[in-house]
Amino acid sequence: MLIRVDEASERAIYAQIADSVRTDISLGRITPGSVLPPAREVAAALGINVHTVLRAYQLLRDEGLIDLKRRRGAVVTQAAGAIAELRVEVQSLVTRAAALGVSPDALAALIAGSAAAPHATTPQVGDITEGTAA
Numbered sequence: 001m002l003i004r005v006d007e008a009s010e011r012a013i014y015a016q017i018a019d020s021v022r023t024d025i026s027l028g029r030i031t032p033g034s035v036l037p038p039a040r041e042v043a044a045a046l047g048i049n050v051h052t053v054l055r056a057y058q059l060l061r062d063e064g065l066i067d068l069k070r071r072r073g074a075v076v077t078q079a080a081g082a083i084a085e086l087r088v089e090v091q092s093l094v095t096r097a098a099a100l101g102v103s104p105d106a107l108a109a110l111i112a113g114s115a116a117a118p119h120a121t122t123p124q125v126g127d128i129t130e131g132t133a134a
Helices: 013-026 039-046 050-062 079-099 104-116
Strands: 066-069 073-076
Touching (some): 013 039, 013 050, 013 079, 039 050, 050 066, 050 073, 079 104
Antiparallel strands (some): 066 073
């Protein structure tokens, strides 16, 4: 596994590390059950503080993509498999949006809005009383 960071980027190094792991998960390079390299090794290879790597691993843990286990390290969860499966659908959505002339920013906003209100429904005729939705 190759973790990529750009020191010239304004994005925080820990976020770049997490992005790199997420990318490898979505491409199927890292699969559920895989063990990520120890934080000390990653830090040494990148020439950064070990706490930066641990922060990235904690972020991935909070997202449910890895489990942090004593003596076993960072282990990729089953949720990573779902991410890889969704990648194909996301690519289809991006291609369709481009064909319809929808910009990447507009598509991202649409997805963010949908994720923020996943159970929102369109009011039905029976739901409206005296000008307000029930």
